[in-house]
Amino acid sequence: QSALTQPASVSGSPGQSITLSCTGTSSDIGDYYYVSWYQQHPGKAPKLIIYEVTYRPSGVSNRFSGSKSGNTASLTISGLQADDEAAYYCSSYSSINSPVVFGGGTKLTVL
Amino acid sequence: QVQLQESGPGLVRPSQTLSLTCTVSGDPISSGGYYWNWIRQHPGKGLEWIGYISYSGSTYYNPSLKSLITISMDTSKNHFSLKLSSVTAADTAVYYCARAHYPSYDLEYWGQGTLVTVSS
Numbered sequence: 001q002s003a004l005t006q007p008a009s010v011s012g013s014p015g016q017s018i019t020l021s022c023t024g025t026s027s028d029i030g031d032y033y034y035v036s037w038y039q040q041h042p043g044k045a046p047k048l049i050i051y052e053v054t055y056r057p058s059g060v061s062n063r064f065s066g067s068k069s070g071n072t073a074s075l076t077i078s079g080l081q082a083d084d085e086a087a088y089y090c091s092s093y094s095s096i097n098s099p100v101v102f103g104g105g106t107k108l109t110v111l
Numbered sequence: 112q113v114q115l116q117e118s119g120p121g122l123v124r125p126s127q128t129l130s131l132t133c134t135v136s137g138d139p140i141s142s143g144g145y146y147w148n149w150i151r152q153h154p155g156k157g158l159e160w161i162g163y164i165s166y167s168g169s170t171y172y173n174p175s176l177k178s179l180i181t182i183s184m185d186t187s188k189n190h191f192s193l194k195l196s197s198v199t200a201a202d203t204a205v206y207y208c209a210r211a212h213y214p215s216y217d218l219e220y221w222g223q224g225t226l227v228t229v230s231s
Contacts (some may be wrong), residue, residue: 036217045224051217089158093216098173100160100216
């Protein structure tokens with residue numbers, strides 16, 4: 001069982017906006033601004049798309065944005081494109097057990 | 112551009128020790144501010160953080176694996192390594208190495224991953 005909770009799957013149509021959630025606790029997301037999001041296409045390594053809750057690495061589309069409220073972080077993808085179909089994982093620093101904890105991942109399907 | 116590349120046997124026998132190396136190019140692993148991580152992904156499953164070694168050589172392991180793993184580094188070869196002992200079929204996974212910023216632990220650079228199968 002993953003430390004962070006993500007919905008197993010979501011779907012959306014091209015051009016739509018969609019928000020993925022990631023729920024943790026006061027020992028991770030709730031107390032730290034160290035939330036990251038990763039995109040993983042099948043057979044590929046994960047790719048960092050959001051770090052420190054809201055920041056995008058160089059080269060990542062501004063269609064991806066991050067936020068958090070309380071113990072829940074969110075990733076919003078606007079203007080959905082076919083290539084956005086992938087698994088998305090959230091991660092956070094945690095003050096208990098491991099310093100790095102992941103969510104179980106959300107499979108995004110672009111209809 | 113920082114690049115990481117995992118290497119090691121693709122098949123390990125049960126009860127043996129899994130040994131992988133991550134060779135880094137484009138950045139000295141002894142440079143400050145970065146932690147060098149191992150992460151694995153069981154087939155069809157999510158990501159599991161295994162542990163890291165810091166630029167100074169300090170280590171931190173996932174408590175669930177702590178008694179079985181050792182992460183070390185060789186700055187002369189600019190690589191770091193993972194050893195996982197007493198493997199079982201449950202350790203069959205794709206193993207990734209990745210560089211994390213400290214203190215945010217965001218994993219900015221990843222290797223391509225290497226599949227390790229535990230089987231007799």
